[in-house]
Amino acid sequence: MRVAIVHYWLVSMRGGEKVVEALCDMFPDADIFTLVYDESRVSEKIRGHVVKTSFLQRLPGAIRHYQSLLPLMPFALESLDLSGYDLIISSESGPAKGIIAPPHSTHVCYCHSPMRYIWDHYHVYRSHAGLASRIMLPVIAPLLRSWDVSTSMRVDRFVANSHHVRARIGKYYGRSATVVYPPVAxxxxxxxxxxxxxxxxxxxxxxxxxxxxxxxxxxxxxxxxxxxxxxxxxxxxxxxxxxxxxxxxxxxxxxxxxxxxxxxxxxxxxxxxxxxxxxxxxxxxxxxxxxxxxxxxxxxxxxxxxxxxxxxxxxxxxxxxxxxxxxxxxxxxxxxxxxxxxxSTRNFKFGMDSIIQEELRARKSSTLAAISHAETRRFPLDSVFPVPPPGTDIVH
The missing domain is CATH 3.40.50.2000 (Glycogen Phosphorylase B;)
Incomplete structure (x- = not known):
């Protein structure tokens, strides 16, 4: 099984990156996808994995000013090629869940929070932003909200890091979520x-x-x-x-x-x-x-x-x-x-493993049921190829 871990950006080691580390322990052969990556500011454990970045990485100053690239993030995420991956785990606090997963894959989203800066903390962020951001946010925020809600349907299973976040997932996305508290060493x-x-x-x-x-x-x-x-x-x-x-x-x-x-x-x-x-x-x-x-x-x-x-x-x-x-x-x-x-980290891993295995089993059962249904339905040949009435001459 090929596994991909998608994280919004890897430019420091905070709570979200601790989750990535725990997922790396669970899936030591997983590849990591992210918008921008500063190798010098993440742990050795993360550096030990293959890390693939978006086109934002190549923009001058992107690592330092990545937050100002918010309007480009949906395009950057959707440009990430996850073809061939069977299990995708997105670590979401920015727009990470917006990746395009292949049809056969299972996508589990560990949600730290729906994007605060376009939802419940929007007015706080705008009031503390610079002049350019205060002018642009009212223009781009409605578009980002629409994209954020629509991409929530790309997720097979939501996991929330608290009951507080689970309620917000329900309010903004209309999706249910299971609570697994984040790992603390x-x-x-x-x-x-x-x-x-x-x-x-x-x-x-x-x-x-x-x-x-x-x-x-x-x-x-x-x-x-x-x-x-x-x-x-x-x-x-x-x-x-x-x-x-x-x-x-x-x-x-x-x-x-x-x-x-x-x-x-x-x-x-x-x-x-x-x-x-x-x-x-x-x-x-x-x-x-x-x-x-x-x-x-x-x-x-x-x-x-x-x-x-x-x-x-x-x-x-x-x-x-x-x-x-x-x-x-x-x-x-x-x-x-x-x-x-x-x-503890142990409890986090246990909770995530239980949910992932449950989703993989559900995906397998759904696939087998679809195959079985297709095999048991017998379409008459004449529903596909017209059959001439009896006695009709057929020209060879």
Whole structure:
């Protein structure tokens, strides 16, 4: 069986790329298809596979400015040649599911999220975009939405990374989905005997993650906050931060692991489709203070693995931090770690394998049923070739 893994773009190692790594483990001979590829910024495991790119790869500056090529992405995806592949697994958060699969193949889509920037986060993205994007988005977004909905019918089976995403798949695509939580290498994290006097924010520094709220809240409280990550918001965040907020930028895994284990708690102020960082913090034995929406509702258990606040505001974060500090001793690191184990890579692989095998069996049964039906139907010869009436002379 020839297997293809399709991922929107491979230019960094975040949650979506961790899913690709787990799929690579499951299918070590699979080929990977992607829009653009930066070999220097992905893992050795991904580099060990054949990676095939779209024509966007050849455009000057595509790797750095790939997001500005959004109008071309449908054309680029449909240009990818997947002829001969029996199983196609698309890892979808951009438009990856839009590939054209061969008729005999099985296409399973692992959906991290329908494209946020044309659906539920459209107005947020547009308000934070540059002038050119603000002008162009109202023109191209309706076309992309139509394409996105129509290509959802190219998928044989949807898998969602959370119940939150499953609901959005149902709303925007009218398709059902099975939930399999994304893989977290929980065994790579461990608690520390020494918890230090700082809170932690970690992840990509983009507007919808609302790190600005955490920076303003901790500046106002004069509490120590460490921010790990890089992104378009970094300069702005530094400009509003007080002396109690420290920015580390992009750090090696060893540093991230240490900070997760030694922080008082992780601050998670954005709405995520799932959110890997809270699970990584819990695997390190540390509680999470999160905005009570999206994936956090499925990973953070109030009073057991953390606290939730229900308004994205500075005041709500301050109140949540103060409430946490009143009950900090009640959070047990081992209880938190035990809960995090349900999001393991092993559980992801088991769930995905079960779904894939089920779809392959269904595809095989459907094919056999079609063949059987065709063989049992006997069309009379005269329905194809006219038969002359008896007694008619036939000229040879």
């Amino acid at each position: 929980v065994e790579d994290y461990a608690p520390s005997d020494a918890v230090e006097d700082f809170y932690l924010c970690a992840g990509q520094l983009v507007s919808y993650k609302r790190v600005d709220l955490a920076v303003r809240a901790f500046t106002k409280m004069e509490r120590n906050l460490v921010v790990i990550g890089e992104g378009k918001e970094l300069a702005m965040l530094k400009s509003i931060a007080g002396p109690s907020v420290k920015f580390l930028g992009r750090v090696p895994f060893s540093v991230l692991k240490e900070k997760l284990a030694r922080c008082r708690a992780l601050i998670f102020p954005g709405e995520e489709d799932f959110g890997l960082v809270p699970v990584e913090a819990m695997a390190s034995g540390r509680p999470v203070i999160a905005f009570g929406s999206g994936g956090a509702l499925e990973t953070v258990v109030p009073e057991q693995t953390g606290l939730l606040f229900y308004e994205q505001s500075i005041e709500a974060i301050i109140d949540a931090v103060r409430s946490f500090e009143e009950h900090a001793e009640e959070f047990d690191p081992e209880t938190i770690r035990t809960y995090a184990a349900r999001f």
